Amino acid sequence: MKQYFFQTAGSIIAGCGSLERIVEHLQRLGSLESVLLVSQPFLQSSGTLDEVTNLLKSGGIAVHWNTDVQPEPTIAQLEELYNAIAEIPCDAIIGIGGGSVLDVVKLLSVMKTNNLSVREMLGTDLIPNPGIPTVLIPTTSGTGSEVTPNAIVTLPEEELKIGVVSRYLLPALVILDPLLTLGLPRDITASTGMDAYTHALESFISNKANRFSDMFALESIRNISASILQAYHHGEDRKAREDMLIGSMYGGMALTCAGTAAVHALAYPIGGKFHVPHGVANSMLLPHVMEFNFDAIVDRLALVAGAMGLQTGAGKQRDAEQVIEQIRLWTQEMSIPQDLALFGATREDIPELSLAASQVTRLMGNNPKVMTLDDIGAVYGKLFH
Ligand SMILES: NC(=O)c1ccc[n+]([C@@H]2O[C@H](COP(=O)([O-])OP(=O)(O)OC[C@H]3O[C@@H](n4cnc5c(N)ncnc54)[C@H](O)[C@@H]3O)[C@@H](O)[C@H]2O)c1
Ligand SMILES: [Fe+2]
Known part of the structure; x- marks a missing residue:
């Protein structure tokens, strides 16, 4: 045990x-x-x-x-x-x-x-x-x-x-x-809410995930999925704001038990070098890193789909795919920037960013699949549209 x-x-x-x-x-x-x-x-x-x-x-x-x-x-x-x-x-x-x-x-x-x-x-x-x-x-x-x-x-x-x-x-x-x-502006509601969701999802697929972290992570995902769009569109909605605050606290508890992983490891260099706000950096990276991890985490993502209230039952593969689709829908609906070039980065920056991300070993070690420098570079490459 x-x-x-x-x-x-x-x-x-x-x-x-x-x-x-x-x-x-x-x-x-x-x-x-x-x-x-x-x-x-x-x-x-x-x-x-x-x-x-x-x-x-x-x-x-x-x-x-x-x-x-x-x-x-x-x-x-x-x-x-x-x-x-x-x-x-x-x-x-x-x-x-x-x-x-x-x-x-x-x-x-x-x-x-x-x-x-x-x-x-x-x-x-x-x-x-x-x-x-x-x-x-x-x-x-x-x-x-x-x-x-x-x-x-x-x-x-x-x-x-x-x-x-x-x-x-x-x-x-x-x-x-x-x-x-209640007065949190829309863009910050969106980016910070996605940061909280990322904590929960990364903790749930982390190599260190365990019974404590799973409980907090799923409950975090449930609260955030139910209310992130409502909090974004109707910031004065107290119930939605409470769901988001509780969801983000549970996300913090989940990551304390299990740690975040490659999304956060790749987010830190673009935050440090190009000042991409932390939640925006996570939102950009999240679908791409989950696609990279996909074959190792299908079962876990299928459980996440249930916690997100998505229509499940068409098989684990399809349930899992829907999680990534929903993340993309959220970032579109909340207008979270998805292009790293908007922050002054170019493709020439990819090798340096990749090296920096690979050195965040505290978090990289939690990722369910090992990422080589080339793998990291390929993910960063997807942030240029
Ligand atoms: N310690 C941890 O476990 C942990 C985890 C994830 C991220 N972080 C770090 O936390 C920092 C980001 O924190 P954040 O995402 O909460 O953003 P933030 O604290 O930087 O705030 C973002 C902006 O929102 C404004 N703001 C905050 N609350 C507001 C409100 N109620 N109404 C209007 N404006 C408001 C702030 O003044 C600021 O301009 C980063 O440095 C990140 O690396 C820490
Ligand atoms: Fe974070």
């Missing part, structure tokens, strides 16, 4: 309006005198940061703010942010925002308690000490970062994105309030 391991956030609260109860849940973390709230300007202008600040202050907790997180942050931006907050006294760090904010908060927390540079943390289990407690409040339904031990940073010199993986990156508390995602 296989053995499985799973770890996640300390506590998770979810549901529309759950943010209002932040103080009550924070109190369970012990006595907090002051917290640092890390976010981005859009939440300042929407009034959310003021609201949270007032709640915290009325609970007797002093609040400091920093809203300077850049999307998909580089190491230099992260270090600059750390220098700005290093002297601020805080018992916990609260992150409200998309995956970029959540990842930054996870890293700031361990930077406070470890005398290491971010570069020295890159890789798996290289952080010796726990960080200060974090509270993660996602405003996109995509990364699932709120429940994963991962944080991703961009290395502009190497034109790559790399992960820091450590159990000390897991938060003490997660708040999933779908109301925070």
